[in-house]
Amino acid sequence: MNRLEPLRKVISDIKALNGIKILNFSTHIAGSYTSMLMADMGAEIIRIYLPYQSESNIDGIDTNNQIWEQWNRGQRSLELDYTQKTGFNALKELIKSSDVIIEDWVPSKAKSLHMDFETIQGINSNLLYCAMPPFGESGPLSDIPADDGVVSTIAGIHGDQGGKGFPPMYVKIPFVSYGTAFLASFAITTALFERESSNMGQKIEVPLYFGAIGMRPQYTIVTNNDSSLYSQSTAITSNSHQIRNPVYGLYECSDGWIFVAAGNEIFWEKFCSAIKIPELTQDKRFFGAPWNIPSENQGTLHEIIKPILKSKNKAYWLKELSDADVPSAPASDRSEFLTHPQVIHNEILVENNNPQIDATHQFGIPIKMSKTPGEIGKPTDIKSKDTWDILRSLKFTKGQLSEMAANKIIPTENAT
Known part of the structure; x- marks a missing residue:
């Protein structure tokens, strides 16, 4: 030994x-x-x-x-x-x-x-x-x-x-x-x-x-004219971010969903290039993108993007967005998450046999x-x-x- x-x-x-x-x-x-x-x-x-x-x-x-x-x-x-x-x-x-x-x-x-x-x-x-x-x-x-x-x-x-x-x-x-x-x-x-x-x-x-x-400490920000980011009304009900940014959220592809995270001006421009509509960055309706698009135009942008992303599968868009340096990820369900190689490597899920509840694995040390x-x-x-x-x-x-x-x-x- x-x-x-x-x-x-x-x-x-x-x-x-x-x-x-x-x-x-x-x-x-x-x-x-x-x-x-x-x-x-x-x-x-x-x-x-x-x-x-x-x-x-x-x-x-x-x-x-x-x-x-x-x-x-x-x-x-x-x-x-x-x-x-x-x-x-x-x-x-x-x-x-x-x-x-x-x-x-x-x-x-x-x-x-x-x-x-x-x-x-x-x-x-x-x-x-x-x-x-x-x-x-x-x-x-x-x-x-x-x-x-x-x-x-x-x-x-x-x-x-x-x-x-x-x-x-x-x-x-x-x-x-x-x-x-x-x-x-x-x-x-x-x-x-x-x-x-x-x-x-x-x-x-x-x-x-x-x-x-x-x-959610961001929701406690209060301004004199109620203009803080998290006090704004959303113009759309969708799986994109409901506060000002239609290019930060979930979108449906032909075979499932992905998350797009165009969270700043640089990623906004790269996203427009990745979906082959670079002219969106010059469209006056969307000036201030991604977070400060006028509320009346947020839904319009969302409706432009939706059919484009739905026309191809997840793998296609994840590669296109990765090549364009736009953060994105597939929307995983519970079983996909629990069997992911990173979860196994980090020991997020560990063996802990418990016959009382018919369980073999559970949450590890976080x-x-x-x-x-x-x-x-x-x-x-x-x-x-x-x-x-x-x-x-x-x-x-x-x-x-x-x-x-x-x-x-x-x-x-x-x-x-």
Whole structure:
């Protein structure tokens, strides 16, 4: 055996968040995804369930618990009725040895459970408390329960997707939750770094509402005469960019779709040459192209381009556009993306057999770190799986655990 192999094994076992314990009380996408990202980097995640709590509550988009299983990989599970005094006392012992709490309750529910920041600070002043409510910890909407779809709608995501003056368009991908998870992961790691110098915990507030803004900051630009780029009405409803640029978007060819990205004046001129109509650059109707074409002429340009691109197949236009140095790409579907050589090379899709959901592969580590690369965890198990082991580690005796089980505060040992 190569004498460097043991050293490589030690290095591979070092993860950036080793030694960090996170208690996950969340029930929606954002908190679950945040926990998965932290677990992949080595954090110990304990997902805590109430006995009557559903194992899956992924905002109406889950199928056969497949998404839930992925976002809870690498996490241990504890079923505990902390609404009862004995259960809450047990939870307090776990909080004392933890670094982070993640929750997505509305503020009034956190208080009713005695799980608000002030109460938790009294138990462990070094703990970081990450609150991920729908709209915020205060304000007129703060106590309104809502999931990704509701927050997305109120934040204008569905309304803006259709274009100004047109009906709203449902956005299938839960961008708000993903954006909130990225912000929360960033905030927690930032707070962990700060705690190294202050030795004090703090409250981290990352509502879904913030995620909605974080995923589209360009829409927050407001000008005196409402002339900002993203306040403009679209003149067309199509798969091209609905804000001023008909040559930045999807176009249909004879055998499928491609994306054309003529995003500046140079690419606009090259695009016109590639489709063999260079005179378009001199057409007064399209002065200001690609982004500042008068709104009344955007549809006209789109209708000129559509039949030209549809007359040939994808391969033809992708070669013509590449030869002309115009960015473009074929519009891939899910199966084409997942089998693409670049996806395989980057290990975006990795093997993780999970017979519970009939899955063999899933999303890998989305970042690359040379020294602490991270590793996806094992599939999650039933919600009571680790209950007795976790409580034993807190020095609870078998007699105490049996009594809690008899009082339905935790499941019986054979149920785990």
